[in-house]
Amino acid sequence: MAAIGGRVLLTVALLLGACGRHDRIVVGAKNFTESDLLAEIVAQQIERRLHVPVERRLHLGGTFVCHQAILAGQIDLYVEYSGTAFTAVLKHPPVVERDSVFHQVASEYSRQFGLRWLTAFGFDNTFAILVRAADAERYGLKAISDLSRVAPRWHAGFGYEFLERADGFAGLSRVYGLHFAAPPTAMDLGLTYRALADRKVDVIAGNSTDGQIAALHLVALEDDRHYFPPYEAAPVVRAGTLERYAGLARALEELGGKISDDEMRRLNAAADVEHRDIRTIAHEWLEAHVP
Amino acid sequence: MTAAVDVRGLAYALPGDGRTLVQNVSFTVGPGETLVLLGRSGSGKTTTLKLINRLLEPTAGEVLVAGEPAAALEPTRLRRRIGYVIQEVGLFPHFTVAQNIGLVPRLEGWPADRIAARVRELLALVGLDPAAFLTRYPHQLSGGQRQRVGVARALAADPPLLLLDEPFGALDPITRVELQREFRGLEGRLGKGMVFVTHDVREGLLLGTRIGLMQEGRLLFLGTPEEFRGSTQPEAVAFMSAVDPGPAARG
């Protein structure tokens, strides 16, 4: 009964744009800036190469929301991260065999879900365990292992997805032996940066390519025990959509390997720190890098 | 003996436009006397009443209650020494009859047994059986019973002066006559000064020791009921002719 309720909720939430779907491609995005940016780049690339109308469903929700959406056909594609797919969706324990992750994810997605992973963009956006630069200096924090020293006196703050995911807080605290003063404060993901900067919490889990890390004087701690898998971003597309639109795969492959870690950080900063319009950023980047 | 109330040159002008509602009104009411203020609607009789207990502040003139200048007292202290009975009665719906009557004594800090005794005494005085009525609530009373309680409440702290603003005006004719008769009997026994406002001539003639006729804020006539009956003052004549001469005179 509750399961049906959840499905209904999701369908209603997504129905808003799902009318007359045969003539357009729907691109989804997760609920953070980088995902919106990549979705916009993908969307504009499709428009300029295929001349097909593209509908954007940006900031849709977390990983699980987007996964349900693409399975249900409410969106045709979105950008996912290999590590996230590996642990959160396919529910494998985090693994150290970094090179095999992408390959394994691609083949299982194809087999289980009828979804295709196209070429990765070229950067690794792993979880960044962030602390204030001042604290890093005062307590000599360089790696996540160092955190276990101060954890008993500190408060952590995380978004809801990180708290629920298998590769999230539970595994992290176990592998690194982190025992905080109290259970972490849960809040909307977007607020965690502000909470850290305002000293409401002492450590958060951000993204390594976030634009605000430098701007807010934060430091990312090194994952010295290699707890997190690689998170390579790539477009994930429904097989049926690839078949229906000739040239879609080729258009998206053009984007493969074109964005480095630093490049992604620059794009994120343009949106989050300089507050520039996402459409403009995507447009300029495409003009410059994919003529 | 000190007059219950002594009013000299009382006047009241509205704060906004300065219109005078009461002008140069003077009278004295001794203990045991009832002054009936008679007049049309808007003649200033209710305003005059409220100037005595300072629900309205006089713009000129003086009021002495039991020899003391009213203006010198704190208004709430003054009002506790004056009984006030209004047409709508205004009993507190969430208090029993006993609690309603005993309110001022309670505010004055009387001991509980003294209050209880006084309440019983007053209920009997206004013709209500204490046993039956002590614990009733106002919504359980008829209009006439409510006004009896209203009078009892006004008498509770034994004030030297009673102000009554058309107290029987909202009652049906039969009950009204009944209460008027009983009130007449009470007047003599209580020995208090009373100022009784009404527009009903017959009521005035029945209950008043003296009649004060008001028109447009002025006191036109002040005299006994007999003098009023024979007065040639045009307003007095108008009032007298409005009195129903009786069934025999009907054609």
Place this chain on the structure above:
Amino acid sequence: MNLLSFYSRNSAELLGLTWQHVYLVVVSTGAAIVVGVPLGIALTRRPAWRAPVLGLANVFQTIPSLALLGFLIPFFGIGAWTAITALILYALLPIIRNTYTGIAGVDPAVREAGRGMGMTDGELLRLVELPLAAGVILAGIRVATVVSVGVATIGAAIGAGGLGVYIFRGVATVDDTLIMAGALPAALLALAADAVLGIAQRRLAWQR
């Protein structure tokens, strides 16, 4: 049922979140009463204040809850106190308005008789106006409380805790059991508050 086994496995956490939720509602409603009832009384004494005060309280009520929380974050940061501030602002209108209406609705004859008898303003308020208005005032508190239980669930988005935590976790992971785990107790809390205050209200309501 999935839900029951979830509760038995996480009973301590459920209790903790419920307590947080109750805390948010009780503190904010209490503060709104402390501020709102005297304000409502003041409005009956100073008619000129009515329009601006009721107007302002109305403005707060019209702002959508999430938006109001967003507005408050720059001033109060994230956490329970921001949520409590928002809840107070929401609770003000029903409490102020009902206090004003309750007292203003007292029969004018009763007020005149009271004044004429020599009751001070304070005695009139304490012995007559407030007891007669109590039922209406409590109705306003009841509305404010029930609304607060609902709005408090949104506080979880800004780190205020409470039963909304389960709901947000469930929405993020498309987990219906988690969503229900938060929604059900929240709804029950609202119903319970409504029932209890409804009884109190009926006891205090007076026939005029």
